[in-house]
Amino acid sequence: MRRCLTALLALAALGGCDTVQSMTGGDGRDGALFNQLFTIFMIVALLALAAVLAFLAAAYYRRRDAREGAPPEGDGEAERGEQPYRPLLIGWAALIALGLAGLTLASYFTDRGMARPPPPDRPVLSVEIVANQWWWDVRYHFFDHSKNIRTANELHLPAGVPAMVTLRSNDVIHSFWVPNLAGKQDLIPGRVTDIVLVPNKTGRFRGQCAEVCGVQHAHMALDVIVDTPMDFARWMAAQAVPAPPPATPLAKAGFDYVTNRECASCHNIVGTPASGQVGPDLTHVAARKSIGAGTFPMTRGHLYAWVADPQGAKPGNNMPYIGLEADELHAVVAYLETLK
């Protein structure tokens, strides 16, 4: 099945594209089920299309020679002419109904498969994702609350372990979508929704908000990293560590700026006085793959660009332009780079 779909999408693959954000990936349980069902629908659809086009082409060629001639057929004689087509029409309608019934059943059972809860004896991961204009606040909850961690715009998952993701929104409606793993689920203010992600192989994927949510809807992406359970545990342990104290004088200057000036009113850095809650948590910002919810890859140059003028980088986002002096900018970036 999977191979068949891949063949159908060969044209797309010609571009030599990366499939980090694609429905064809099938890297999660639901994504794989989608591929199967889509292949079934695609085959039925192509057969139906072929039937209609063959009929149309036949009608085109049948009477080519008899274009001119007799006057049009009026109502009465025309009605007699349609008798032979009656069984054909009934057969055609029955075939459509039968095909649709089959597709409906296939769709229903696939949906049941997706809604199936993970087996009770297996470990599950509990994640809460809160959407904001235009970034994702990601929190991992554990039985032992002291192990809870918080990050942003990046979701790490262990392969093979079902993740129960609770979804909320702080402002408008967003939609959580990692096509390689599963379908969409909206995040609606005033409601709590959820989705189960069961990644079945390791890799790095990209998710993106799928419901228009304002001016920077295009830049509301999410890096999803599926690791082996061991690598995941290592990542989790690293995330649980508070931010290290600054080691160099430049980083110290940056630390002073970040914790005493504008930055701290929105951002939180565990282990420092910076404890703002409305912006992304920065405790391990330098360890992330990208800046600004997937706007740029995490590089020193982009970090400079972002801190110097967030409005130039992602116009309309909620981080204001501050107007740092050059030495302040160097210091802040140097400090942020220590937050691995």
Add this chain to the structure above:
Amino acid sequence: MSVLSAKDLPRDGERLKGAALHKRLDKTWRRPPGLWGQLITVDHKDIGRRYIVTAMGFLVLGGILSLIMRTQLATPESGLITPQRYAELFTMHGTTMMFLFAVPVMEAMAVFLVPLMIGTRAMAFPRLNAFSYWIYLAGGCLLWIAFLLNMAPDAGWFSYVPLSGPEFSPGKRTDVWAQMVTFTEVAALAVSVELVATILKQRAPGMTLARMPLFVWVSLITSLMVIFSMPAVTLASSFLLSDRLVGTQFYNPFEHGDALLWQHLFWFFGHPEVYIIFLPGVGFVSHIVETFCRRPVLFYPVMVLAMVSIGLLAFGLWVHHMFATGLPRLGYSFYTAASMTVAIPSGIQIFCWIATMWEGRPRWDTPLLYVAGFIFTFVIGGLTGVMLASVPLDLQLHDTYFVVAHFHYVLIGGAVFPLLGALTYWFPKITGRMMSERLGKWTFWTIFLGFQLGFAPMHWSGILGMPRRVYTYPEGLGWENTNLLSTLGAFVLATGVLLFAMNALLSLRRGATADDNPWGGSGLEWATSSPPASYNFAHIPVVESRTPLWDGRDHLPVMTGLRVDDKELLLTSVIEAKPDIREPSPKPTIWPLIAALATTTMFVCSMFTPWAVVAGAVPTAAALIAWFWPKGPPTPEPVIE
């Protein structure tokens, strides 16, 4: 008991015949010439023509917006337009195409064609018809003037709350959108009421429901659909305006309102709207197939039932727009089944058209080419629609470019192709001249191939994970090639539309003069001159079959007895179309325009203060009183046909 002779009857006046009759009828029905005449006209042909031209104008405007968007998306990380402008562009494009082009142009065709097809001299409520056009024009101007003043809405054509609510859309942008919706609602409801009344009560004697042309059937069905679905969006947009303007909390989840209420109300209207746009296409296609295959479409009763069932099913599947919102999953199964069911009547219709071509003697002129293009495109759009009806597939495909491809296949393939075919087909009746056949064929192939080139790659963009409504996308996700192809296709398609406009304009001046029935059609609209005289028919035709001009006789039977010195219509019974009574038809007047201006002022001012509704009611009521001022007793009746 005394026996009255014909001479004693009070209405038995002078009987006119031949040229004298035409002259007298024209004097009675013709509107005054000049600008004043154009402002006061209540003739359905004048109103239909200007409705069509205005709607096509909005098609061009909406199309230009899409070209700007396609240019922006041709390359990744393009900096051509700002994200804010892009949000305005996709909102304006969707709003213009859905509210100012697609629905109005279908109504416009009905306003022009239905009275001719059913053999009457005017629409029911002709002044309301004039009012409807002015209100529609005002709504369109409101939106586009706001766009020029940098006040364009930017929350998408379905304006989901809370994004469109007072907190996240400050300023007047969304109010413009909501009030524009109010204008088009009023206009559409007015036309629908007129069409239902016209179709049910003004059909020519003998045109029973079972003999009604298929386009008249779809006009009846879509008008009823407008009447039943528009109140939902009226309610939704009124709640939105009052949330924004007077501080109600209908949609605010933190004050016990509900953000999903908007989606239910909007899609309860929005889904039927898609069929309100598509069903007239079914009507156009049926007429074109009949004329160019030289035989009536097979299985008329089945076609009618298929249209009715699509109209009914349309109200039972709005939730398939909301599969990702997390409503109970078992309930989704119902909407999956209901959405898939639409494929049955649609498939039956496709069968009937192709079987008609098979059984008939098709002549492949431009209109029939559009039908073939329609069948190809619409079937693809329908099949992707079946995919989207499935919950597991929709959860992936929803809100991606796959959906963008799907609904353009359905709406351009299912409605615009038939519309262009219909415009070519009825152009001689509307203008009195034929469109160029050679240029017409070139136009068709440019539009058809441009469309496929533009929209087919969008399926792949979507499957490769590209969400809709993004102003840009990063490099390296594999979306570059498909997007570039889409942009190229969009420009080819636009060239085709330009060719169509050129063909229409050139033909208007230099086209071959058309006789009454240039294509050899079977319907009553071909029984009168091209373009029709102000009174449509010198005598009301009498109908004895579904194809009155193909019954193999030289003359169409007619009835006489309507007065010619005053505007008068024949009303017939609803089902059997038996002659019932004679009804005077209102004369031209300026009051619909003044009432429309008063209403416009009220609607526009009510974006700024709720008191405008109170204050604005006064001039509106005054204009309506003048409009409905009693005419006095009817004059004696000296002259009849």
